[in-house]
Amino acid sequence: MAGMLNIGVSGLNAAQAQLNTTSHNITNAGTTGYHRQTVSQGAREPLFTGAGFFGQGTNVTGITRSYNQFLEAQVTQADNRRAQYAAYGSQIGQINNLLADSTTGLSPALANFFAGVQEVASNPTSVAARQSLISNGQALASRFQALNTRLEEIRQGVEGNLVQTVESINTYAKAIAEMNQRIVVAQAGGAGTPANDLLDQRDQLLAELNKLVQISVVAETDGTKANGGVSVFIGSGQPLVLRGTVSEFEVIPSQVDPKRGAISMKVPGGNTIEIAESLLGGGELGGLLEFRRSSLDRVQNELGLIALGMAKAFNDQHALGVTLEGRLGDGFFQMPPIGVVPQGTGVTVALTDAARLQASDYQVVGEGAGGFRVRRLSDGQLFPPSTNPAATGTFQVDGLAFAGGTLGAGQTALVQATRNAARDIAVAIADPRSVAAGSPVMANLPLSNQGTAKASGIEMLSVGDLPGTAPAFSSFALSFDGANLNLPTTGGYTIQRLQFQPSSGDWVPVGGPATASAAFNPTTDASGVRFRIAEPGGYSFDVDINGAPQSGDRFDFAPAAAGVSDSRNAVALGALQTRKVLLADANGRPTATFQSSYAQTVSTVGNKTREVQVNEAAQDALLAQATTARDSMSGVNLDEEAANLVRFQLAYQASARVMTVAQRLFDELISIGR
Template sequence: MAGMLNIGVSGLNAAQAQLNTTSHNITNAGTVGYHRQTVGQAARPPLFTGAGFFGQGTDVTSVTRSYNQFLENQVLQADNRRAQYGAYSAQIGQINNLLADSTTGLSPALANFFAGVQEVASNPTSVAARQSLISNGQALASRFQSLNTRLEEVRQGVEGGIVQTVESINTYAKAIAEMNQRIVVAQAGGAGAPANDLLDQRDQLLAELNKLVQITVVDETDSGKANGAVSVFIGSGQPLVLRGTVSQFQVIPSAADPQRGAISLTAPGGNTIEIAESLLSGGELGGLLEFRLVSLDAAQNELGLIALGITETFNAQHKLGVDLEGVLGKDFFKPIAPTVVPAVAGVSTSITDVSEVRAKDYRVLVSGGSVRLFAGDEELASLALAPAPAWPATLTGGGIAVSLPGAASIPADGLLIQPTRNAARNIAVGISDPREIAAGGPVSVTSPLTNQGTGKVANIDIRDIAGMDGSGDGVPDFSAFALGFDGTGPALTVPAGFTIERLKMDAATGEWVTDGSYPSGGSSTTYTPSADSSGVQFRVTGPGGYTFDFRFSGTPESGDAFSFGPSVAGVADNRNAVALGALQTTKVLGADASGRPTATFQSLYAQTVTTVGNKTREVQVNEAAQESLLDQATSARDSVSGVNLDEEAANLVRYQLAYQASARVMTVAQRLFDELISIGR
């Protein structure tokens, strides 16, 4: 009877355990991160008799959770990528809406500014048109500044998001380390049995941490046997949690750019290292860092390049003209100097060719026995330190020149040079008097009535004004000179001290260059009326270096002359205004490998808008794809480890019946025992 009673008790205990576990599953069906638990049973060792082996009942051997490491990893990977694209998408959407907006974007301001230039070209003596141009220039500068301000606000938001994310990482790391300790203690006290609920809680902490940054989890062992603790690594193996020990992450000023936050790791021993952004991939932190590096920096630099390009090219052309007072033009926009970080005494920078400037941050480093200039990862120039160069020395490349007082002036982390980053913030109109707009050309030509032929000079294009202002008062006062035609050459001639050369169009660059088939560098060059009457381009260089091009056409007679001299102040001259207006459609930025500019202001802005738009769409598509993958992976995982309430309800009935049956076994055993007692009486 005792055996039967013991069997019934074992069944009762097993059913009770099953009922408790099933009830636990049902009540935690809505608990995030919970894994369905099941009770393991095994038959007790049988008792041998002469008739054979008789069973002794059952034992509860384990309570395990339904857990599949492969499926869990799929969920973590999909969720990590989803969080990364989600963070990226939320940020880049702001830039896309800002730049592409037909009202607040740059395109309308650009169009209005050059419309003002065209208005001055149409009516160069109108003070109202000139004032309108200044106002449009100020509106353009204001638009650049407002766009840059909004980008700076986005940047501040990203920097704040990085700080908050790092703080959350530290919080989760500490919680995981504490959970490690609880699990180790619990499993040690439970003869190594898994602490299922604690494991679920830790897995949920790991899942939340995984949303913030990509992690690698390693199970820890003692003497080759798992002890329940895990270690967590990020990046290329930097330890975040080692069992119960936690490393702290913090945001510090970057060594490369103190204006932006960098992630550093402080180990328990106190050592602090800066972690490269490329190593911190995945999760919200990876998305924020990638957005800042790939999209935000690029958008701000490209916007700044347009501002710098307009400033440099418009100023350069403006200074080739004369204003209503006959004075050579000054800078229309205030010049923009590249930003140097840190500021070092004796270091100066300048723009040498804006078409060569990259929309990137530059850096000067001392490396490998040389001082090197980089734009991003592209090396632009270098200066060997042995033998020692004559200081100060200048590095020139990528459209800028950097003057250095000595190698010792360059910090160990290098000099950061930002020619475009702050240009949109710093652009500003430099003149306020509408009479100072240099709409006219400084060189004019007249034809004496004594000329017998039909020769004509047109399209005077000023290339350089050096030497035009001999007295230093800003007024071009160079001496008038005559261009003559010698019919015996036949040739066009200029006085001694001047040079003239015949030009041809370079099909590759679209620029006028010296035609080597004709004499050049002297005071005369070939012009054959019978062959050239439709027009030929020439270039004259005068004393002091001033240079201009012109087109000569028609059929001159020998002895005909054309007098070049300073323009008369106040005349209705729009030649430089026309040249200024032509900048709207002239390719002046983005030089290719051959040095030929490939982009106008508008096309570069359109390219920026397109790039941001395409990246926005790409990120949104990837986010949607990862959402779908996450749903699939979660569904596959839940099919194994999730709680099915219908199944648990059925189990509840089944285990209840098993409990009742075991109780019935005990009742039968009791009755049999009572019958034997009654027989003995």
């Protein structure tokens, strides 16, 4: 009877454990991170008798979580990537809306500005048109500044989000370390059995941390036996949590750019290590860093490239014209300065060729003995290559002239060629009379000419040493002798025949410059030939000669008077709207106009935005699938638990019935003894 009673008690205890566990599952069905628990039980060691082995009941052998490491890894990986794309997408969407908007974008301001240039070209006598051009230029500069201001606001938001994210990482890391200690102590006190609820809480902390930054988790062991603790690593293996020890993250000024926040890790002992951004992939932190590095920096640099390139090209052309006061044109736009950090190193950078300019920052690295190299940060390329001697003096890279200043060996300086150009561009003139709409050279045909030839299409290439206040030069004439256009014997002029190249859209010389004459056949060249005339002082221009001259005809060239009806330079300024002046190819030929360069930026941002949205949607789907697969094993099914509740209740009642029977049998034996 005693054996039967013990068997009933063991069944009663087992059923009670099952009922408690099932109730625990039901009440935590909505708890985030909870894994369904089940009771494991086994038969007690049987008792041997002469008739065989008799069972002694059951024992509860453990309470286990329904946990599959592979399924959990799929969920965390998908959630990490989803968080990265979500962080990236929320930021780049702001830039996409900003640039593509028909009212806040750059395209309308560019169109209005060049409409003002065309108005001056159509009516150079109108002071109102000239004033309108200046106003449109100011509006264009304001649009550049407004776009840059908004990008800076986005940048400040990213920097703030980085700080908040790092603080959250530190908080989760400390919580995981504390949970490690609790689990180790709990499992040590429980003979090594899993502390299921504590493990769930720690797994949830790890899942939340994994949303912020990609982590790898390694179970700790004492010898060959797991002790319940875990170590957490980030990046390329930097320890974040080692059982109860935490390495703290913080945002510090970058060593390359002090205005830029860099992620560093303060390891035990007080040392601070700056972590390369490329090592911090995944999660919200990885998404913010990738957005700042790949999209925000690029867009701001490209916008600055357009501003700087436009100011340079427009100013260069404006300087080839004359104002209403007969002066050479001054800079129409205020040239944005090229930033060098830190100041005081003597490093200087000047823009020499806007066409070769790239949307990149540069690092000047001192090599000692006055030598230096330039590293383009967008792709890491080094100039000159490390196999060549270091540069000295002035060194040209991407249309920029670098001078190393006083940099010592190992010292560096950051050059932000275009980063702040959109912020700093401005209109430099205020007087409508200062708009250089005219050209400094005029061609006249004497009345004594007998042929039909004309000189037209004068395009200034350089004003050389012409005085700015009164751009005068000695008048000269081209004379035709029946086969050649002859230069004057004095003055040192040269003449070159030009040929148009459709592939590049440029006029290129045919042969070298001649000091005496250039051939012109009235029969074959009557449709027009373009010549380049240059003077030793540096001023030069192109001119079209067409028609059929007769021997003795002349083409007189003289300084243009300050006339109000000259719009030749305004026409050339207006042509910049459709002329390719930016983003030169490997041969140095420009491939983009201002508008197409901006359109390319808008297109790149739009495509990246769409790419991120598609990837985020894909990760959402993968996360949903992985979560479903995990929950099918680990999640609580209330219908199943309700059925288990009834089953274990009946098991409890049955075990109680066994004990009742044992009691009755015992009572019968007692009654027999009486």
